[in-house]
Amino acid sequence: MTGTLTRAGIPLVLTALIATPATAAIQTQEIEYSVQGQTHTGYMAWDDSVSGERPGVLVVHEWWGHGEFSRDQAEKLAEEGYTALALDMYGEGKHADHPEKAKEFMEQASSNMDLMQARFRTAMKSLQDHDTVNPDQIAAQGYCFGGAVVLNMARLGMDLEGVVSFHGSLGSPIEAESGEVEAAVRAYTGGADQMVPAKQVSGFVQEMHSADVDYALRSFPGVQHSFMNPEADQYAREFDMPVGYDQHAAETAWEGTLRFYDGIFD
Structure with missing residues (x-):
């Protein structure tokens, strides 16, 4: 059973355990939370064989919306000892099945930076409030649209230990200012990424x-957009999109991200 309550406009999250992945220690919860009267869907994953509080990582989806890929990434982080929340930046669990609809969702979300920040901050509070999480040790990683989101949250000076962008847009109407960015920043991009x-x-x-800013960027020669997502090749065929999965880039970026987290959470 899931549900959402609000008190004085503040969302109260009601959660329910809905699934247990193949690894018995990994637990998952689907949660619902409210932002400015709209319901959002999140997916929490953690390893219950790990004792005590641990760092939390927010996972921000591609332009398609909250779906299986971001949930899979949250579970992978849980397997590494983190508690992860795959959040919903569109509301109502929207997920596009066509690039035109994905573009529409992305443009709607990106047009209101205050609302975007409120959506991110509310999800972050849900993660911080989880019993397994050290609320002072929070990072965020995002893919495509989500990569741009986490970079913008860093530019806005949000209290994050670090952010990682995977094939996310690197340009922004927000410009980082000296002394304002608290998060360490890492970005992975494809050298052949047309986007x-x-x-x-x-x-x-x-x-x-x-x-x-404490930052590092790695560009993979010849690699296209969405290189982290194994479904990218299917999107390329179905929609004639300039995207493609790259196993080497994906594995290298993931390993680099885990080393990054080891460093900032040491």
Whole structure:
């Protein structure tokens, strides 16, 4: 059973255990939370064989919306000893089945940065309140649209230990300012990504450098957009999109992210 209550406009999250993955120690919960009167769906994953509090990681979905890919990433993080929440940036668990609808959802969400920040912050509070989480040790990682989201949350100075962008847009109407970015920033991009061109990459590097951000960027030569998602090849065939999964880039980026978390949460 799931549900949402609000008191004085503040969301109260009611959760229910709905599934247990193949690894018995990994537990998952689907949760619902309210942001400005709209219901959002989240997916929490953690390892109940790990004792005590641990860092929490927010997982922000691609432009398709909250779905199996972001949930799988949350479970992978749980297997590494983190508690992860795959959040919902669109509301009502929206998930597109066509690029035109995905673009519509993304543009709607991106048009209101205050609302986007409220959605992120509410999900972050849900993660911090989980019994297994150290509320002072929170990071965020995002894919495609989600990569842009976590970078923007860092630019806005949110209290995060670190953020990781996987094939996310590196340009933004928000510009990082010196001394304002608290999070360490890591970005992985494809050298052949038509959605994140070289000019955008160089602009991001200059922005991070000028704002004195703890950042690193890795570009994989010849790799296309959505290289982390095994379904990207199917999207390329079905919709004639310039995207593609790359196993080497995906594994390298994942391993680098785990080393990054080991460092910031040490």
